[in-house]
Amino acid sequence: MWINKAGTFAGDGASLSTVGPKTGLLRLPMKRVEKQNNEKRPRKGYVKWLFQMFYKPRATLTKVGAEDISNKRAPLLFISILVVLAVLIAAPVKTQQLQMGATIPDDFQWWSEQQQQQYLEAQANQASPIFMILFPALSGILGYLVFSLLMASILYLALTLAGSRAPRLKIGNLVAWAMVPFGLRELVKFFVIGSSKQLVENPGLSNLIEADAEGVSAYLRGILGSIDLYWLLFLVLLIIGAILISGLKKSKAILTTIIAVLIMLLLQGLPSLIGSLLGGLEAGGAGF
Secondary structure (H helix, E strand, O other): OEEEOOOOEEOOOOOOOEOOOOOOEEOOOHHHHHHHHHHHOOOOOHHHHHHHHHHOHHHHHHHHHHOOOOOOHHHHHHHHHHHHHHHHHHHHHHHHHHHHHOOOOOOHHHOOHHHHHHHHHHHHHHOOHHHHHHHHHHHHHHHHHHHHHHHHHHHHHHHHHOOOOOOHHHHHHHHHHHOHHHHHHHHHHHHHHHHHOOOOOOOOOHHHOOOOOOOHHHHHHHHHHHOOHHHHHHHHHHHHHHHHHHOOOHHHHHHHHHHHHHHHHHHHOHHHHHHHHOOOOOOOOOOO
16 A cells, blocks of 8 residues: 555555655555564463473473563463462361360450450451451462562562663563462462361471571571472573573573572561561461
């Protein structure tokens, strides 16, 4: 299609580009524009990518890094669904443990009727779906979302300081897809709790430190609790992706990524430290 200076159209419209002033015609690259628009559209097959992350990680992360749009919704949704499933299977076990461990205070008979009623209501509320399902599910999902945001920010800053020009969007996508093994962690937790009817009391390497630890020991327990096989898989996938999209030398990309992950790991110990300082409150949240 041709557009002359008078604003009329002519030609077949196959492709348009600028022509010299002698002709007085303007051709616009319609096919090129359509091609660029198609490249910006999100690709289909994200569900397939979730499985391919375990047996074709490099090829999958190459496709993740090639997109200029946000594609982190799929892996985060995948993890969130499995968090909810793990919470649902754990709720009856928690309720049973709460009922078996419920005790009446020795001086309960001397309490006023109002105090007794308040105590019994508090015990009943702990076994309600809000405390057994809603709060654990929200804290677990929020934990992974916070982890994703902080990890992406730390990695982006570290790679940028190392000389990378990778955009923040691609770093965020990389972190989200590298977190897919955390979904596998929740799936394994689902089957373990469902088969054994017991909760996972000591995640990761946290059993190396006593559960009633306080202060620095509680902080170290929080860090060790984040380290497991799935965390190592996350680290490996993150390194592979950083090498692909950072544009840095392989050794530099690996070192920078490890430093960023270690910084994030130090932050993951803070909830346990804060929980111990607040009187032994359990720092919840899968993922953070």
